[in-house]
Amino acid sequence: MRQEEIQLLRELAKEKLQISMDEKNLENRELWICTNDLHMKKPPVYIDEICWNEMNVDQELTLQTEDEFCRKLELELRKEIYLWKHMPGNMVVNPYIDCPVTVRGGEFDDAFGISESVTTVQADKTSAIKSRHFNIQIRGEKDIEKIMDPVVTVDEKDTSDKLEKMQTIFGDILDVRLCGERGKWFTPWDYLIRLTGVEPVLYDLIERPEYIKALVRRFTDASLKLMEQYNELGLWASNNNNTRVGSGGYGYTDMLAAPEGLDRNASAKQLWGCGNAQIFSTVSEEMHWEFSLEEEIRWMSHFGLNYYGCCEPLHYKMNILKKIPNLRKISASPWCRIRQMAEMAGKDYVMSCKPSPAIFSGGSFHEETARRDVRKILEESQGCSIEIVLKDLSTVDYKPQNLWRWNEIAREEIDRMYG
Template identity: 35%
Template sequence: MWMHATMDLKAEPFNAADRAMLRNLARRVAEIAALPIQREREILCTAHNDLKTKQPVVFAFPEGAWTELIPLSSLQGTTPFTRHFETELRRRIYYDDHIRDDQPIRRELYVPYAGRFTTFGLEMRTTESTSERGSRHFDPIIRTMEDVEKMEPPRVEIDWDETRRREEIVQEALGDILDVQLQGMWRGNCIPIDVFAMYCGLDNLFYDMLDQPEMIHAAVRLMVDGWIDCVKELERIGALSLAHTNQFCASGGMSYTDDLPQPDFDGEHVRLKDLWGFATDQIFTDVSPAMHEEFAIEHEKRFLELFGLNSYGCCEPLHNKIEMLERHLPNLRRLSISPWADVEQCAEQLQDRYIYSWKPNPVILAGDRFEPEAVRESIRAFREKTRDCVPEIIMKDTHTVRHDPRRIPEWVRIAKEVCEETG
């Protein structure tokens, strides 16, 4: 959940055809990364995240729609290891050819650690949908304090030999074209309530806040304590990586900042305080600020205080909780303003003190017809209410574009055009 890592990607040497294909893609990415506009974007993104400009930035993350834009059937790699890097390179090229938002494209190519955090000793039970990308039902397995006592703290597991093999293979094939870097954990995520809901059941969670509050506190405390121990272990063994450039940040946005790493960074030993942290509690959308504070924030703030800058929120509307979050969350820099938040209330509270990370509703890309004027009107209305803020406009959670690849580029074009018109 928190590491740029996976145990499922087996390092395999590239065959001649795969190697040649990857090198051709890498050359194209290197050409794109050398364009002057990339440096202009880096300057803008850095000033934005450092709260030094009110100029809006526009980002689009296709996410689920990538399968329509670059179908798996179009990949040429013959192994999962090859296709992992082929996908990354093709996506960067696609951004330059089509999307053209404010994300800089850089020469770094990240190789993920062979690592993971273990779970909590209890196997989740789910009922899966039969439809493609359908929903999932979680069958409750925690109902009492006795069940919580069966939970185990998570552990860090890293296969160092596999990690080195991955790096060596990619470095040999592409290191003379791109800046190949091994990357471990590059942000800290703390999402205890959403995870616990998968163990106890959503309805049960809401009842238990009244009927069994100590059970919830015990479980969330164990989870947060375990994650704190894990990230501290990663710091101790040197498995952290800097992330103050083009890494995806929190629930949207980029990580560019001159405020990280800390001034006393020695250039080698990355610490938690040199990184971004993140927490969210989407399940608490309709929970009161007081209960949100008691059951989530009081625990999560212990995790977030380890990090140099923090982001909070994802899909949950936060307009009636901002004051509470400000009181508790250390080093807060970015707040997610979801499609269901009151844009004007958020603008009045955030002003230019935080990044206003607005996520317009992606349904505008998923309907039977794409309506450009509706896009224009919604973004113009947003800008009229956020002139005194530090806004980023982020299209994400795009599960489909109805196989119409023109929609995301057109959305970006309109968004940037409106931002230029409105200043």
């Protein structure tokens, strides 16, 4: 690290610290707590999964450091400052920065001894969005044994090196917190279809049901072995903070242990868990339970609160969702019937309502359409606790100002209805 790089990062850290002192952070934190604890004052707004390749206005996101470690830190800081400036929703900025423990073998993509083999097509070379063709590696029961139990280790040297560097850069400006993993995205079928393909699985639900049950059971067994090692190594960290939970917004709540002192060695009962089965969008409630949710619960039952769902419509599956232990939030995707879900959810759950991001593509952004979409969600969910989450932003047609304006429109509509 060159001295000029360190100095640049320090200036960004000072800007982050200044933002963290804004009283809006406390107000927003309280909004999230009230919503997640089922006595919502007004719906909080969260914007995520952003097409950052289209966001760079006036070089605000242009990296100036060259060292790889410095560039990662610079990008993280610039994105957070950018969000606060242009489309904050109800974000909260911390007066500290996390230094994650380096974990080997803990990511589902490579933890089980078999990784996806994929062919990709990328329309926009500046974008991370790709079309994928998965080359099938699991075709039947004999192939299930390819899924191995994970072996999780902590790279102490890399962790120590990162911590020392970050303390050198930020130590007298921001508190540097060594932390474990703030929850884990548990979605068996998001992983398994990369090995089996999507269409074969949907046929096999009918033609080879025992094979499908054995496959998802093996994945869950292996995942629970991973959980055991996370427990033994003290790798869980509290996500009762401004950590995104599942496919929704922040995890702030008074229903879990306070996060102070839980940056390592937290128990799963002190965390939010999550699950989903996106490829089961058109599968019946009974089959969803039999071939996915019954196994997912084996994981989610370990957590203090749970979030369920992502892009799949869940309004007609509320009966099985209510069987999830400690379920608190349910995804209400753009394909969900909000009014129907609201009638089933009542005051018992948070609905994570997601306007369609398609409004930003193809030159189709119209303010009145955006306003109508948000207003419809607010009107059809009255009497429930909800959050509004705008995500899956593959493109905004390189017009980030439309996204900034959506942020303003959402807040205007919420204030109109809730004051």
